[in-house]
Amino acid sequence: MATTAQLDDFMQGLIRRNPGEPEFHQAVYEVAQHVLPYVAANPKYEREQIFQRLTEPDRIVSFRVCWEDDKGQVRTQRGYRVQHSNAIGPYKGGIRFHDNVTQSILKFLAFEQTFKNSLTGLPMGGGKGGSDFNPKGKSDREIMRFCQAFMTELSRHIGPFTDVPAGDIGVGGREVSYMFGQYKRLVNEFTGVLTGKGLSYGGSEIRTEATGYGVVYFMEDMLARQGDGLKGKRCLVSGSGNVAQYAVEKLIQSGAVVLTVSDSSGTLYDPDGITAEKLAHIKHLKEVQRARINAYLDTYPKAEFLPDRKPWGIPADLAFPCATQNEVLGEDAQQLVANGCRGVSEGANMPSNKDAIDVFQQARILYAPSKAANAGGVAVSGLEMTQNSMRISWSRDELNQRLRVIMRDIHEKCVRYGTGDDGHVDYLKGANIAGFVKVADAMLAYGIV
Numbered sequence: 001m002a003t004t005a006q007l008d009d010f011m012q013g014l015i016r017r018n019p020g021e022p023e024f025h026q027a028v029y030e031v032a033q034h035v036l037p038y039v040a041a042n043p044k045y046e047r048e049q050i051f052q053r054l055t056e057p058d059r060i061v062s063f064r065v066c067w068e069d070d071k072g073q074v075r076t077q078r079g080y081r082v083q084h085s086n087a088i089g090p091y092k093g094g095i096r097f098h099d100n101v102t103q104s105i106l107k108f109l110a111f112e113q114t115f116k117n118s119l120t121g122l123p124m125g126g127g128k129g130g131s132d133f134n135p136k137g138k139s140d141r142e143i144m145r146f147c148q149a150f151m152t153e154l155s156r157h158i159g160p161f162t163d164v165p166a167g168d169i170g171v172g173g174r175e176v177s178y179m180f181g182q183y184k185r186l187v188n189e190f191t192g193v194l195t196g197k198g199l200s201y202g203g204s205e206i207r208t209e210a211t212g213y214g215v216v217y218f219m220e221d222m223l224a225r226q227g228d229g230l231k232g233k234r235c236l237v238s239g240s241g242n243v244a245q246y247a248v249e250k251l252i253q254s255g256a257v258v259l260t261v262s263d264s265s266g267t268l269y270d271p272d273g274i275t276a277e278k279l280a281h282i283k284h285l286k287e288v289q290r291a292r293i294n295a296y297l298d299t300y301p302k303a304e305f306l307p308d309r310k311p312w313g314i315p316a317d318l319a320f321p322c323a324t325q326n327e328v329l330g331e332d333a334q335q336l337v338a339n340g341c342r343g344v345s346e347g348a349n350m351p352s353n354k355d356a357i358d359v360f361q362q363a364r365i366l367y368a369p370s371k372a373a374n375a376g377g378v379a380v381s382g383l384e385m386t387q388n389s390m391r392i393s394w395s396r397d398e399l400n401q402r403l404r405v406i407m408r409d410i411h412e413k414c415v416r417y418g419t420g421d422d423g424h425v426d427y428l429k430g431a432n433i434a435g436f437v438k439v440a441d442a443m444l445a446y447g448i449v
């Protein structure tokens with residue numbers, strides 16, 4: 001069995017080989033703590049060094065992106081695509097535009113994506129890409145020119161059987177469409193090379209909603225296992241982008257009471273609960289007006305805006321971090337637990353740091369890690385790829401049902417690999433091992449490649 005000393009040794013080697021990449025170290029540690037002991041108990045994986053090989057991405061492409069802003073000034077950004085593993089299918093994972101994007105962040109996201117995609121049961125490898133381009137405050141034409149410049153280089157490295165990117169932070173339907181338009185122009189092919197496209201040009205119903213809905217479905221399944229449900233539960237949601245909006249929508253439909261959303265400027269707290277009508281207003285603010293979340297107060301003055309604060313100090317039953325990595329720290333987790341929070345389902349990727357996860361696990365509350373809870377988005381992306389290949393479109397109902405089944409299957413896999421002798425489910429352990437096994441078995445079959 002792998003010991004703490006073996007885990008420490010493994011992590012020291014990883015840190016030495018990948019200096020200055022704290023997010024990548026964090027993501028690997030999160031998986032290694034469970035997979036190393038599992039590998040030690042299953043020598044076929046150890047002999048072939050499968051996990052060690054999985055901590056090295058297949059390749060990383062890094063490139064210059066030059067574009068011209070509205071004032072005619074030349075701007076230079078850095079673009080990346082981390083192709084982590086194509087053991088079980090073409091590389092698949094989103095593109096992030098945010099000024100804090102680094103190679104470390106994209107390596108952590110691509111690593112996580114490999115395990116997540118495996119959990120969906122669909123044939124997709126893991127990848128992630130992006131740029132340190134900051135879309136905030138840019139005009140529509142600036143966004144278009146940047147997306148075109150970015151895709152001009154990226155197009156050499158992707159393809160429907162090679163690598164199929166999607167959206168992520170700062171990349172929604174508008175950006176995906178600009179990139180798809182440029183790809184189509186460059187290669188003169190209409191193929192499903194990106195997912196998250198508009199419905200009239202190869203997009204899939206439910207893709208926009210899938211990540212947020214899936215995060216709530218996963219919580220529903222965790223609660224159901226304890227004979228409980230979402231109705232009447234007070235919920236904290238962070239973020240107000242794609243994932244947050246549709247997590248809120250599904251929570252409202254499920255009879256829960258959503259108290260907060262947020263953005264990088266602070267938290268919006270509505271003690272009366274965010275209704276469907278209020279959510280429609282939030283979507284308009286964010287997607288049409290591209291406003292900050294505190295603009296909500298102009299229409300609903302009874303709500304409160306807490307500048308520079310995260311939602312985690314407000315008493316509630318359930319928490320759904322849906323903004324960004326490391327947004328829930330140890331002290332946030334302690335506050336949540338002290339206030340009676342019983343469950344956390346992660347919409348964002350790696351939103352809880354190690355200290356926070358330790359607090360949740362020691363308190364034995366329901367904790368659904370992102371690689372399981374937010375896999376619904378990439379799952380419907382996988383279904384978009386299938387529809388593109390078959391040149392058909394499934395209905396909204398059919399896709400929602402498929403999403404529901406996939407989330408239930410992921411929950412079952414986590415229970416299968418994560419249930420302890422006392423019946424308590426460690427969803428993080430379950431997700432890590434279940435995600436690993438499928439990829440590892442494919443790697444064993446390929447030999448040393």
Ligand code: NDP
Pocket residue numbers: 167168169170171172211239240241242243244262263264265322323324325347348349374375377378
């Ligand atoms: P969006 O760009 O639509 O929304 C992101 C939200 O998070 C915004 O409200 C944004 O606020 C906030 N946010 C971003 N960065 C920070 C930060 N550093 N500090 C505080 N708030 C921040 O992105 P998505 O909703 O698509 O993605 C959210 C998370 O979900 C990410 O972790 C992403 O990787 C993950 N995810 C997304 C999937 C998808 O299908 N879209 C699939 C699986 C995971 P502001 O506008 O002020 O920046």
